Amino acid sequence: KQEVTQIPAALSVPEGENLVLNCSFTDSAIYNLQWFRQDPGKGLTSLLLIQSSQREQTSGRLNASLDKSSGRSTLYIAASQPGDSATYLCAVRNYGQNFVFGPGTRLSVLP
Amino acid sequence: KAGVTQTPRYLIKTRGQQVTLSCSPISGHRSVSWYQQTPGQGLQFLFEYFSETQRNKGNFPGRFSGRQFSNSRSEMNVSTLELGDSALYLCASSPYGRGTEAFFGQGTRLTVV
Numbered sequence: 001k002q003e004v005t006q007i008p009a010a011l012s013v014p015e016g017e018n019l020v021l022n023c024s025f026t027d028s029a030i031y032n033l034q035w036f037r038q039d040p041g042k043g044l045t046s047l048l049l050i051q052s053s054q055r056e057q058t059s060g061r062l063n064a065s066l067d068k069s070s071g072r073s074t075l076y077i078a079a080s081q082p083g084d085s086a087t088y089l090c091a092v093r094n095y096g097q098n099f100v101f102g103p104g105t106r107l108s109v110l111p
Numbered sequence: 112k113a114g115v116t117q118t119p120r121y122l123i124k125t126r127g128q129q130v131t132l133s134c135s136p137i138s139g140h141r142s143v144s145w146y147q148q149t150p151g152q153g154l155q156f157l158f159e160y161f162s163e164t165q166r167n168k169g170n171f172p173g174r175f176s177g178r179q180f181s182n183s184r185s186e187m188n189v190s191t192l193e194l195g196d197s198a199l200y201l202c203a204s205s206p207y208g209r210g211t212e213a214f215f216g217q218g219t220r221l222t223v224v
Contacts, residue, residue, distance in 0.1 A: 043115075043216050044201065098156045
């Protein structure tokens, strides 16, 4: 059974810092992995999708990497801004299965 | 292009009642999945529909059911509501399902009193 963990659970940084969020999964036979952000009381906003054959994906200030063999993905946020404050969720899909979500990392970027 | 639309946004129901939630996927998307989000359990998969057929089901009791219509719109129904069913219910749509990017709606906040 796939299990997903995220470290740290919460993070508070000053504006402008580069930061890394970590996601670990127990079953490396994944189909793909998707990163989302969630603002309080709202739905999920898709950030990046990485297929199992890919090593990384980039969108603007965001870069996500995937290392299937070690069961890890990282989300790198460059030059953080207060508007980046949200909960970041990692979701993993195995073949024939639907998303298993991590518990999330709650990020606060202080002005 | 319109996003995923969930209605209603908020619901308050009494224990024992039933409720129906609706999800309209992005135009052209054929896969709709439902998830339950609670503070204690996080996000948990309920079921997935693709071209009107249930393709996968999570570990929830039979009180939770769903369906998908020919226009890809989906509904989920919860019968005999319990206090523990209070949650944010999220719907996700994708073009063909699991290999493609999923887009979520804003959710329906269900409160059972």
